[in-house]
Structures are given as C-alpha cells and as structure tokens.
Amino acid sequence: MERTIGKFQKGQGLVEYALLLLLIAFVTGLSLNIAGVSVQDLYNQVTAGLRGENTDCSPLARAGSEWDASDDKFWRGGIEQQEDGYRACPLCGGLLPGFSGNDYQVGLSGVQVEKTNPTWNGYGITFRAENGPKGLNGYMFEVEKVNKNNPTRIYFSKWVNGVQIKPYIKMFYLPSDIDWNNPPDMSVKVEGDTFTAYMDGQQVLQGKDTTYPTGGSGVFSNAGTELNFSDFLANSLDCEEVSQ
Amino acid sequence: MSFEESPSLDLYKDGLPSRLPDPSSKRKRIWAMIIGLAILSVGLAFFNMAQDGTLAILAGTGTAIGTVYDDQGNPIVAEISVFGTTLSTQSDQAGHFKLEGIPAGQQVVVVAYRHSGREYTVNVIAGQTTEMGEARFQTDDFMNGWSQSSAQ
Numbered sequence: 001m002e003r004t005i006g007k008f009q010k011g012q013g014l015v016e017y018a019l020l021l022l023l024i025a026f027v028t029g030l031s032l033n034i035a036g037v038s039v040q041d042l043y044n045q046v047t048a049g050l051r052g053e054n055t056d057c058s059p060l061a062r063a064g065s066e067w068d069a070s071d072d073k074f075w076r077g078g079i080e081q082q083e084d085g086y087r088a089c090p091l092c093g094g095l096l097p098g099f100s101g102n103d104y105q106v107g108l109s110g111v112q113v114e115k116t117n118p119t120w121n122g123y124g125i126t127f128r129a130e131n132g133p134k135g136l137n138g139y140m141f142e143v144e145k146v147n148k149n150n151p152t153r154i155y156f157s158k159w160v161n162g163v164q165i166k167p168y169i170k171m172f173y174l175p176s177d178i179d180w181n182n183p184p185d186m187s188v189k190v191e192g193d194t195f196t197a198y199m200d201g202q203q204v205l206q207g208k209d210t211t212y213p214t215g216g217s218g219v220f221s222n223a224g225t226e227l228n229f230s231d232f233l234a235n236s237l238d239c240e241e242v243s244q
Numbered sequence: 245m246s247f248e249e250s251p252s253l254d255l256y257k258d259g260l261p262s263r264l265p266d267p268s269s270k271r272k273r274i275w276a277m278i279i280g281l282a283i284l285s286v287g288l289a290f291f292n293m294a295q296d297g298t299l300a301i302l303a304g305t306g307t308a309i310g311t312v313y314d315d316q317g318n319p320i321v322a323e324i325s326v327f328g329t330t331l332s333t334q335s336d337q338a339g340h341f342k343l344e345g346i347p348a349g350q351q352v353v354v355v356a357y358r359h360s361g362r363e364y365t366v367n368v369i370a371g372q373t374t375e376m377g378e379a380r381f382q383t384d385d386f387m388n389g390w391s392q393s394s395a396q
Contacts, residue, residue, distance in 0.1 A: 023281035030288035120389030223389030
C-alpha cells in the first residue's frame with residue numbers, strides 16, 4: 001500500500017513538471033506570436049545557425065530562372081532571365097519564389113533601363129510582399145520620373161489586394177535627376193516597422209508602416225520603362241554586402 | 245513522499261534543525277508557478293485573439309455605409325473591402341455602398357478605384373450601422389503610370 005502511494009506521489013511530481021514545461025512552451029509561443037515573430041522562422045534560423053549556414057553571408061534568396069508573377073491582369077508580364085541578366089518589360093514584375101521573411105535586406109544591381117515611353121519611367125523593389133488572390137499585398141520602393149517637366153521622385157508605397165494606397169508612406173523629390181543612362185543600383189533594408197532605401201550605397205529615404213510584418217521580395221518596372229538588371233538578392237540584416 | 249520532496253542530508257549536518265523543512269513547500273512553489281503561468285497564458289491568449297481579430301468576431305459584427313466620389317466629385321462604382329478579411333462590396337452608380345458583417349472594433353476599410361486606394365479607419369459597433377461619410381479620391385491618386393498609359 002505504502003509502495004503504491006509512493007509511486008503515485010512520484011508520478012504526480014512528474015506530471016507537475018510536465019505541466020510546467022507545457023505552460024512555459026505555451027507562454028513562449030504566445031509571446032512570440034504577439035511580438036510578430038514566426039516560430040517557424042525562428043526554428044529555421046536556429047537550425048541554419050547550427051548547420052553553420054549563412055556565416056559567409058550567402059544570400060537568403062537570389063534571382064534565378066523562376067520568378068513568381070502575379071495572376072492580376074494589372075501586370076503585363078513577369079521577369080525573364082536573359083543571357084546576361086534579367087529583363088522586366090514595361091509594367092512587369094515578379095517575386096523571388098519561395099522566399100519570405102520578417103527582417104532582411106534586398107539589393108538590385110547592374111541596372112540598365114530603356115525608356116519605351118517619354119513618361120512614367122521608373123523601377124523598384126517590392127518587399128514584404130505576396131501575390132494574393134486579388135493582387136499584390138505588400139510594399140514597394142520606387143524611383144520614378146513622371147515626365148520631363150517633373151523632378152524625379154522616390155517613394156515607399158503600400159499595396160492592398162493589387163491596389164496602391166494613397167497617400168504614399170513616404171515620398172521625396174530628388175534635388176537633381178538621376179542619370180537614366182546609368183541608373184543607380186538600389187537596396188532596401190527592412191527592419192521591424194522601418195524601411196530604409198539606398199541608391200548606389202547612399203541612404204535616400206526612410207519610412208515606417210506596420211501593416212505587413214512579413215513577406216517576400218521582388219523587382220518591377222514602371223509603365224514607360226523596360227528594366228534590365230544583372231542580379232537581385234535577399235540577405236540577412238547581419239550581412240552588409242547587399243549593394244549599400 | 246516523492247523523491248523530489250526528500251530533504252537533503254546537508255540540512256542535518258549540524259544536528260536536528262529547530263524548524264523541520266516542509267516537504268510540501270517545493271510542490272507548493274511548483275503549483276504557484278503553474279497557476280501563475282496558467283493565468284499568464286489566458287491573458288496572452290486573450291491579447292493574441294484581440295490582435296488577430298478573433299475577439300472582434302466573437303464580439304459580433306456591424307455594418308458600414310458611405311458614398312464614394314472621384315476626384316471631380318462624381319459618384320463612382322468602386323470596390324470597398326475590409327483589410328484582413330474577405331469582405332468586399334461595390335458601390336452603386338450613385339456611389340453608395342453598404343458593407344455588412346464587419347467584425348466589431350477598429351477596422352481599416354479600403355476604397356479602391358482604378359488600382360488606387362484610400363484607407364479609412366472605422367470603429368464598427370456590433371449590431372449597429374456606422375456612417376463613414378464621403379470617400380473622395382484626389383486628382384493625384386490617379387497620377388500613375390498605369391492609369392495614364394491605359395488612358396492613352
């Protein structure tokens with residue numbers, strides 16, 4: 001009888017410890033969720049760290065033969081791989097397939113543009129974005145020249161269901177035009193609610209928004225521009241090598 | 245007595261202590277932690293539900309009405325949706341819209357026309373109709389490459 005009680009009491013102690021561990025795991029999971037940290041992302045980061053990945057700042061994702069194009073008829077096409085890089089036709093864009101994250105930096109390099117129209121020249125980077133059933137959801141950074149009478153502007157915009165929300169998150173008219181024959185490389189650093197844009201390594205714009213905490217990244221061109229570029233990649237914030 | 249509750253021999257190295265250790269104190273501490281964590285879990289779960297809108301659904305739904313005008317002040321047929329939900333409707337020829345079944349609480353209503361949109365934060369009250377008033381676009385809203393090139 002005493003032996004039975006002893007066993008019961010010992011078992012009860014283990015149950016209490018199990019309950020405690022379960023509650024700690026539950027509280028941790030809920031706290032991470034509230035903080036907007038994906039447990040899956042965290043697990044991937046930890047396992048990647050344990051495997052020794054990314055210690056050499058290898059990209060999280062990089063331009064390749066495949067791009068995710070939107071089914072939204074608003075876009076005229078996706079991005080095509082060429083012999084010496086990539087091409088986006090006017091009003092075309094695509095996202096890096098399979099890539100999504102919270103905080104990262106993305107860089108577009110080797111940019112060349114061809115003005116197919118005297119108006120609405122521009123190109124940019126899409127970030128924390130996804131192609132939803134109704135169109136693009138996410139953010140964009142763009143350099144844009146409306147026409148020869150307007151100064152070139154740069155801005156962050158938000159997209160909801162394929163619709164560009166006005167007013168822009170942040171916009172700035174450049175004091176002098178960019179050299180459209182040798183257009184700048186650009187990169188965007190996405191950290192928490194803050195987005196920082198760079199052109200040829202110089203910080204040019206900073207904006208804040210909390211709508212989308214996570215998402216992928218890609219490239220697009222404006223309606224009057226054919227965009228050619230040599231590379232586009234996403235890297236972790238620990239790596240400072242993304243064309244800044 | 246379970247193994248975890250057994251006192252350490254160190255307690256008796258100077259003889260019998262005046263106050264014998266309470267064998268159930270460790271268990272009491274563990275239960276206090278369990279209860280504390282359980283209360284914290286409930287609080288966090290509640291906050292989580294409030295954050296992802298589940299609480300708003302449980303709180304009930306309401307209706308929003310309004311009228312949409314273009315940059316010239318003309319009523320337009322626009323698409324109206326609630327951010328983070330699949331709820332959407334279209335305004336009629338007079339620009340009027342009525343969107344039902346919106347989760348109660350602060351909601352962002354997106355009014356979209358020609359791939360440009362404006363956001364309106366609306367406080368939806370369960371079982372009631374909220375008048376959003378006029379949603380009016382501005383000329384700059386349609387200053388974009390696609391609107392201009394499609395008009396050409």
